[in-house]
Amino acid sequence: MTTETMSRPLTSGGSLSVGWRRIRPVLIHLLLAASALVMLYPVIWMVVSSLRPGDEIFREPGLLVRDLEISNYRVGWNALTEPFTRYLLNSAAVVFGAILGNLVSCSMAAYAFARLEFTGKKFWFSIMLVTIMLPIHVVIVPQYILFSQAGWINTFLPLVVPKLLATDAFFVFLMVQFIRGIPRELDEAARIDGCGKAGIFLRVILPLMVPALATTTIFTFIWTWNDFFSQLIYLTDPKMYTVPVALRSFVDATASTSWGSLFAMSVVSLVPVFLAFLLGQRFLIKGIATTGIK
Amino acid sequence: MSALGALGTLGRGRPPGKKKKDNLAAYLFLSPWLLGLFLITIGPMIASLYLAFTDYNLIQAPQWIGLENFTRMLSDERLHNSLRVTFTYVFVSVPLQLAVALLLAVVLDRGVRGMAFYRSVFYLPSLLGSSVAIAILWKQVFGTEGLLNQVLGTFGIAGKGWISDPSTALGTLVVLNVWTFGAPMVIFLAGLRQIPAMYYEAASVDGAGVLRRFFSITMPLLTPIIFFNLVLQIIHAFQSFTQAFVVSGGTGGPSDSTMFYTLYLYDRGFGNFDMGYASAMAWFLLVIIGVFTAANFVASKYWVFYDD
DSSP, X not given: OXXXXXXXXXXXXXXXXXXXXXXXXXXXXXXXXXXXXXXHHHHHHHHHHTTSOHHHHTTOOSSOOSSOOOHHHHHHHTSSSSOHHHHHHHHHHHHHHXXXXXXXXXXXXXXXXXXXXXXXXXXXXXXXXXXXXXXXXXXXXXXHHHHHHTTOTTSSHHHHHHHHTTOOHHHHHHHHHHHHTSOHHHHHHHHHTTOOHHHIIIXXXXXXXXXXXXXXXXXXXXXXXXXXXXXXXXXXXXXXXXXXXXXXXXXXXXXXXXXXHHHHHHHHHHHHHHHHHHHHHHHHHHHHHHHOOO | OOHHHHHHHTTTTSXXXXXXXXXXXXXXXXXXXHHHXXXXXXXXXXXXXXXXXXXXXXXXXXXXXXTHHHHHHHTOHHHHHHHHHHHHHHHHHHHHHHHHHHHHHHHHHTTOTTHHXXXXXXXXXXXXXXXXXXXXXXXXXXXXXXXHHHHHHHTTOOOOOTTTSTTTHHHHHHHHHHHTTHHHHHHHHHHHHTSOHHHHHHHHHTTOOHHHHIIIIIHHHHHHHHHHHHHHHHHHHHTOOHXXXXXXXXXXXXXXXXXXXXXXXXXXIIISOXXXXXXXXXXXXXXXXXXXXXXXXXXXXXXXOOOO
């Protein structure tokens, strides 16, 4: 990497020759494009390989497909005890519950922190910030015991109920930051028009915080869809498997001999994440830039 | 704007002298979160602290054994190994990842055409990186007959089983973590936006070169963001699980070379139902992360530069 790439575009000065000035943007683009290609190559290769006959995957580092082979998808779809449709639906149910839970409970908490004055506000707010950084491992064992005694193992409840109770505190934080940007005059105007606290929340704040709600929705979607640890722990009945848990049991079942169908189902599992990324890029970038969530 | 700085700004913006409290309404709005805090977080934390001093297998009632779990940790070779593996992973992959993120953020911040496109492309792996599908891909790419060896083969270089060799298996996971540099990169980009262009103009009028401008302006002004990313990524890296679990088939192999602390914790707790020991391990992890975060904050006094 050349050191020249580290400077800002300057309107004035510099001892650079005219030729170098013209070449430099081209070089930077070549460099960036090359890095982007290296970054994405494995993923693109996986998509291509999922359309190849199995033995070709071991020989072909390129991206050309000689014999298009879609049987990988058919075989992979039915490789486990349940068809893959089942796992997709299970994941969809968990994701839907998680999104609903996060939207409702986190926005309520955020409204209180951002707009209301109450005893212990600073204390609870700092507790909330601390929980963002708390490793899940510190609570997972007792949570598991709690949920198993409630008879919730092999249900989606352990994956959804915590979201209804705003345990994803990053979103509370994200929404607090967002609400602080909404002018208080709007609250005042609504109050004078006879709105109570709930009215202001529902009619003024919520409609104005749609971008923050969208960010929450997309992040919750992607994280919950990708989440493996808690789904692995709580879902042991193949009928209840979500996509990640099914994929990993697929790895065990096939002992990595049929990369074709394994790749095919991996691609299927990534499609929703990719779509969410395409639709929600704007919100994702904004969300990460303001709070540092991943 | 960061979580770390947010505490200080709380309550700002409200006209002074007007402090009417709405306790009832506030606590009603907070009630789901408070319920979750006590039922799902603090309650289990207290329970886990108690279990750390017991022998518990989920079937028989917990047996109080005092500090035995902790003394057992002192002589548990596999646990020591898992700590070595995890520390190596954190200390190698986090600085590498942040260096790559900073480098590309600086390049992109120059206002290259198509910046939004590159930013998206570089960010995408951060979203995919924690998925089982990508871990499966990694398993193939670094396998004996994997993509990497195929590419090396076309250059006439003989590869090897990167994942089956204990000396390189952890390296493949480091590469995976570095690959997800897009998230910190986006945060760096947001930080770079805050640096006034006139600083650079003034410096270059004074004859400062590119490197000089980077080290004298960009780096010092970006230190709060570097610090924020560092704290976040360290906490994140300590908790890595999925990648190692899938790549090693749940074993942390070969020869425990990818046995992350969290993987060993899972193995004790949910593989062997040794819940007391797993709880003790979980609390030790919390202490480690807490010490690291605190150390980061203390050290930050010497290198993080706040403009205001």
